[in-house]
Amino acid sequence: MPLIQATIIAGRTPEQKRAFFEKVTAVAVETLGVKAEQVRVVINEVPAEHWAIGGISKANLDAKKAQGG
Numbered sequence: 001m002p003l004i005q006a007t008i009i010a011g012r013t014p015e016q017k018r019a020f021f022e023k024v025t026a027v028a029v030e031t032l033g034v035k036a037e038q039v040r041v042v043i044n045e046v047p048a049e050h051w052a053i054g055g056i057s058k059a060n061l062d063a064k065k066a067q068g069g
Contacts, residue, residue, distance in 0.1 A: 002028050003040045009058055010045040017043055 004024055012020075025039045048059035 001038045001040065002032055002034060003042065004028060005042045005044060007044045007046060009051050010047050012045075 006020070006024070020043070021041050024041050025036050028034060028039045029036050048062065049057050051058040053061060
């Protein structure tokens with residue numbers, strides 16, 4: 001029984017997450033030879049303030065980008 005975990009920045013729509021679940025499950029079924037009912041997918045959502053790129057939070061990078069910087 002595969003357990004697939006993904007950590008993403010919070011803010012995706014329920015529809016995007018549903019599509020992610022479906023497609024990741026389909027890939028596991030195809031590549032691992034398991035039944036869809038055996039696949040578990042977990043999304044861990046992280047606030048943008050808790051996600052850093054190059055030492056700067058994603059929230060700050062987005063704010064800077066919105067200001068034209």
